[in-house]
Amino acid sequence: MRRILPFRFLCILGLTSLSAASASAQFDPAKVWVEPPAIAARFPDPPVSYATPGFRAGRTDFASHAEVLAFLDELARQSPNVRVERLGVSQQGREMPLVLLADQGRIDPARPTVMVIGQQHGNEPAGGEAVLALAQQFASGPGAALLQKVNLVLLPRGNPDGAEHFTRVTANGIDVNRDHLLLRTPEARLIAAATLRFRPQVVLDLHEFTVGGRWIDKFGAVMKYDGLLQPATVGNLDAAIAASAQRDYIDAIQAAFTQAGLQGFKYHTTSGGKSADRTVSMGGVQPDTGRNVSGLHQAVSLLLEVRGVGLGRAHFARRVYTQVLAATTVIETAARQGPTLMQLTAQAGQRAKADACHGDLVVEAWQTTTRQRLDFLDAKSGEEKAVDVEWRAAEPLKIANARPRPCGYLLAASETVAVQRLQLLGVRVERIDSAAPWQIERYEILSQSDGQRQDARGAIEDGEAIRAFRVRPRMGRAVMPPGSFYVSLAQPLSPLISAALEPDSQNSYAANRLLEIGDDKLLRVPGPAPAGVWH
């Protein structure tokens, strides 16, 4: 017995540490795709090192949630410019941290605010780590000087449960980065609350893309770009904001990449799973992603994806470096633009407000199919390999459905779920307190079928069928009783309101069962509201 006990004791210790390791999350090293040496050699380490938890010496996994919180709290203790808050909790009760970096920790509303969001997809750890590195870079030293010109709002982990378990989606299987209009997850609601509270002029969303996998299956090749970029591309986006996003931000980041020896291109992806479809698609054009919803909030909104998914720890410093470099370029640009940037976004809001009752709005738009030559690396030899692909371009948009923009919408008193979601987005909703006849348009339902939401990668697999409507607005009159709701389009968030309320698109509240259409539950209002129906 005496000889066996120590052995058993060791086994128990071994098991304990193994289960502790898996309970604290982390990726499965067995699923890592190991690059052939000829490919790996093309991506040397950057000329910098980071002192964030994910780069602790000897590390074989990524930073845990507890390490992220401890790192940020310590940073706040060291620098008067840093304030760390807990925004709220994830589905599994993890606190979502928010980091404010401002001169002496005080947000100045006269300065532009840049928001950076990391790791909405939990299996894309570079974004989370890059946000920690940014917090450190701007907390003190030369970086802090920029806080005289710009406020920073940093969300290191948009999906804390996914980060801890190294999964793309949140704990209930919903992709938080397709949930920014519907707000079905607490994580998307917390990001919406931060957006509403700080109203950032610029939003940068950090992700990683698949390097091998589907690209090897379809093209015998792997991705060669360090960073892929895309601004907001969605119907009803302000044209001046879209132009500035490309010219002042995306082009500047591409130039910074080139100067640093990194390669950038337009963001693109392709369907996964067993799909044989060789079409390559730019990022989506629906009002569901953080990128597109922030654009409809009249922010300059940018997506950066770096070469990382499937690589495990390989090139982690280079992946983080690519993101930190892009974010620094964005922050410097916003600081330099200052009042010009504030004016650009404010005027876009004023334009959206003034557009109520006028012109047409885009109900549904899709990508335009064309061809594109893409550079890859041969999966075996690592040699450059150009491939001509069918390409779904996010610009120009192909408008599939448009109709006259009303002055507003009426919702029945029963439709409180939809009203609450709109309010979480920052939309102003009036409650009617006296009955009056309204000139309205009813949605005549021409057809209704089960459908599925799609994005640039194919079907969005969160298990919920949507109601695909075809409708036609028909003029009429209705007496709306007290307790009904009026949502005017004469407000800056007008593009988000129509995205949620026009029923015949895949992200509408009606399609996603947050709102009913029949029995005068949802009506369009083509003219001015009667006087004195709310106070």
Ligand SMILES: [Zn+2]
């Ligand atoms: Zn992602």
